Amino acid sequence: MNVLLQQRLKYALTRDESRRIANDKQGLIKVDGKVRRNFRFPLGVMDVISIEKTNEHFRILIDTKGKYNPHRVDAKEAGFKLCKIVKKTIGKNKVPYIVTHDGRTIRFPHPDIEIGDSIKYNLANKEIDGVIKFVNGASAILTGGNNIGRIGVIQSIEKHLGSYDIGHVKDSRGHSFSTRLSNLFVIGDGKTPAISLPKGEGILLSLIEQREARLGNEAVDEDDE
Numbered sequence: 001m002n003v004l005l006q007q008r009l010k011y012a013l014t015r016d017e018s019r020r021i022a023n024d025k026q027g028l029i030k031v032d033g034k035v036r037r038n039f040r041f042p043l044g045v046m047d048v049i050s051i052e053k054t055n056e057h058f059r060i061l062i063d064t065k066g067k068y069n070p071h072r073v074d075a076k077e078a079g080f081k082l083c084k085i086v087k088k089t090i091g092k093n094k095v096p097y098i099v100t101h102d103g104r105t106i107r108f109p110h111p112d113i114e115i116g117d118s119i120k121y122n123l124a125n126k127e128i129d130g131v132i133k134f135v136n137g138a139s140a141i142l143t144g145g146n147n148i149g150r151i152g153v154i155q156s157i158e159k160h161l162g163s164y165d166i167g168h169v170k171d172s173r174g175h176s177f178s179t180r181l182s183n184l185f186v187i188g189d190g191k192t193p194a195i196s197l198p199k200g201e202g203i204l205l206s207l208i209e210q211r212e213a214r215l216g217n218e219a220v221d222e223d224d225e
Contacts, residue, residue: 001029001041004049004058008070015039028053032081032102033123043068044102045143045185046082048123059195062141064149064204071198080129081121082195084185088115101185118186120194132186132194139188140169141202145179151202153191157181171203 005011005018012018019039021028027035030050031043043049047060049070057078058070083100088109090096097107100119106128113119116134121127132138134154141151152171159165165181172191187193205213 001031001036001043002039004043004070005029005039009058026053047102048073048078048081050078061198062143062149063198064200064202066148069198071196073196077196079123081123082118082132082185082187083121085113085115085117085119088113116181116184116186130194132189134184134186137190138186139191139193140167140184140186142169142179142183143185144183147177147179147204148183149202150177150204151187151193151197152177154184154186172201173203175204 001022002012002015002018005021006013006015012021022039022041023037027037028051029036030052031041032048033050043060045060045062045068049058049060050056055075057073057075059073059078060068061071063069083102083104085098086101087099088096095107096109097105098109098113099105100121104121106119109128110131113131114134118132118134119128120130120132122129136154136156138154139151140154142148147169150169150171152169155168155170155176157165157167166178167181167184168176168178169184170176187195
């Protein structure tokens, strides 16, 4: 949280200021709808941060350089969080439950929910509002590997017994790449994601394209002056 307040949002100039903002009695910072006063509280992918005093909401996403960046969202979108299912089993007294990527345990889930699927978790009533199936044609963001941060549509899945299963993905520019299934986080059915995407929409730019974009932004800034 300190990096978010100090380096990303520029709300604090020093580490001590970040601590004072987080420790405020009013509970200024909410993570996934719960007040967090520890300025060292770790933030992960898909976490929703709300600052009620400024009426701002952010979702933590990964860019193509592997950095965690806050993406500004509206109040309606900040009401839910996408959670990836990493475990599904039957516990004590034959109670079925699932475990999400952020450590949530949900009892008595719908039987159709499988490992790899994503659920639309309502942060207000703590219920599941929808399920995004891990199937061909679903939109996904990569949370690891050499293609981290890229967003595309799942084309096919290769099963390898005794080794890692591989998923093949194609982005909106038509570029294809592959990664381990564990790196895929589905975010929408078809080509329409359930969440808004940051600038760039998960497209990996070449070094020349990055240079041209940077020079273009500098030119726009000079014109504004």
